[in-house]
Amino acid sequence: MQEKILLDGIDLYGLVVALGGGLLVGLERERRRTWDSGLAGGLRTSMLAALIGALGMLLGPVAAALCAVLVGACVLAGGWPLRHRHRTLTAEFALFATFLLGALAIGHAQLAAALFVVLTALLAGKETLHRFSREVLGEQDLDDILLLAAACLIVLPLLPDRVVGPYGVLNPHKLGLLVIWVMAVGAVGYLGLRLFGARRGLVLAGVFGGFVSSTATIAGMGQRARADPALTRSCIAAALASNVATLVQLALILALVSPASLVALAWPLLGAALTTMVVCVAAMWHANGGAADAGAAQDYGRPFVLSHALAFAAIVAVALLGAAALQDWLGPRGAFAAAAFGGFADVHAATLAVGQLAATATLTPLQAAQAIAVAFTANAAFRCFAALSGGRAFGRPVAAGLIAVNVVLLLMLGLEPPRF
Structure with missing residues (x-):
């Protein structure tokens, strides 16, 4: 100071x-x-x-x-x-x-x-702000932004920030944050689309959105692709770009919680990151060469759909309950099963839990790396499921890219049966 x-x-x-x-x-x-x-x-x-x-x-x-x-x-x-x-x-x-x-x-x-x-x-910024409010935003856009603001400033503070329900894993405040994030990703992608065009705006929104939730970002881009099929290729590139942030956060969490586990998983993570970059570049090149995106209509639909965001949060809640039930049923030996089910909802939370087990010597670094790979695989499956919200034209290419990244990670890790 x-x-x-x-x-x-x-x-x-x-x-x-x-x-x-x-x-x-x-x-x-x-x-x-x-x-x-x-x-x-x-x-x-x-x-x-x-x-x-x-x-x-x-x-x-x-x-x-x-x-x-x-x-x-x-x-x-x-x-x-x-x-x-x-x-x-x-x-x-x-x-x-x-x-x-x-x-x-x-x-x-x-x-x-x-x-x-x-x-x-x-x-x-007088001219830019005037153009943004008068030309970029429409009346329906303003209503959606007000809905998002009300959810953030009025509804979210009222949600209890404590665990409720069976197994003590459901936090209404965190689930509310997830709903808001899906809405916010859609809104940011929409604004980027209006300000910078399909090729740049959506990809930037995908990269930054992935640092909070790659799954939510993919779901948000799927909504955008379904609302305007002409933007499907750019939405695919944005969805795959969100995977970069997931891998970066994974490495950062392990570096803080269990550096030994990061060393065991370093090469697989690097291979997955390189594969992600390749599929992202390929998707961006495909989007840039597509005539559909270049001639996209000026009607970009709505920034987000509230019902879709609520449905996504409900799926995550079910996944969290399933992970807790498996861990309670199988006990300590259910670490891999719990990591798989936990990763189905949130790979970062699963990584943090596994890293803490490795830090306390409950799991060896290799076992922790294997459990995280299992969680990453489960999360990739969930992200493929989330990609289907954008229809087949969006879901298939995104799923193919996610599967390619996951296969590279598993091959480089050389998964072995867990030993306790």
């Missing part, structure tokens, strides 16, 4: 941040004034507003309050005569925000510096 630079009690670092932030905002305002002659404020005005805010804080609360009243009065005076109906108060609000951030810089310089950057980005 940046230490304060004080000179006779004066926060010099905060003053520098205030002036620098005012300069940053002022540069954007000055460039915009070259074509908007009625714009209030510019380079000098923004720097003065930030400086006044900083000096007011240095002089004390009374001076800061007087400065706020003075700047606020000037802002009101400048924005009061709205002579044109298209005129907005953005410039006046930006000037007052610059003053407030200048005051914040005294004592909270790092936060103020970050907010200065955010303010400048918002001001500079």
Whole structure:
């Protein structure tokens, strides 16, 4: 953390941040004034507003309050005569925000510096934001985004964050997170599709979505492919790209929990990663060469379907109950069976559980690597099942790619019958 630079009690670092932030905002305002002659404020005005805010804080609360009243009065005076109906108060609000951030810089310089950057980005992105809200998003899109926001901010906090039901494996809060993630993947893929086109937007959404749940990402891309068959090839590439994140997370979990198990599984994971890259590149090349994606219609459907997300979470809940029942029935010797059933729902959770068993010497590193491979295989089967949500044209190529990756991992590991 940046230490304060004080000179006779004066926060010099905060003053520098205030002036620098005012300069940053002022540069954007000055460039915009070259074509908007009625714009209030510019380079000098923004720097003065930030400086006044900083000096007011240095002089004390009374001076800061007087400065706020003075700047606020000037802002009101400048924005009061709205002579044109298209005129907005953005410039006046930006000037007052610059003053407030200048005051914040005294004592909270790092936060103020970050907010200065955010303010400048918002001001500079005027055309992009307007185009996004008016041209990219439709009325139905806004309704779906509001539904997703309500699920995140209203429904999810109300779900109990504790285990319920038999075997103590079902957590309503986590299942709710999974539903929201399937919806969010669909929404991100939809926005990427609208902003960057089918070839780039969906693949980027697939890669980032895979870091939370590759299965949910595949299900979300399947929904997108079913909603718009013209985008099927790009959705296939995005679904396969999510597998990269799964392998990376697998390696990271083992590195933290059981490094010895990671060593035993290193070469199979590397082979699976290389195979994943090959199938992803092949899918992307196939998507780029497809005429269907190139001429995709402008009607991209809806960002997500709530009923599909709920059905997917229900399947995961059943899989978790089955894994717990197997482990309870078979006992410690059921580690492989439990890993298989647990991996069917979440390969990362299964990997974490197996890694902890290896860390406590319950399993040898080789046995742990074999159990994780079994969990990965079960999860691949579940992802193939999730791919069928997009129809045969989507599900078959995705399943073929996942099977190829899984076969390489098993062949390189050379699975042997478990020995206890």
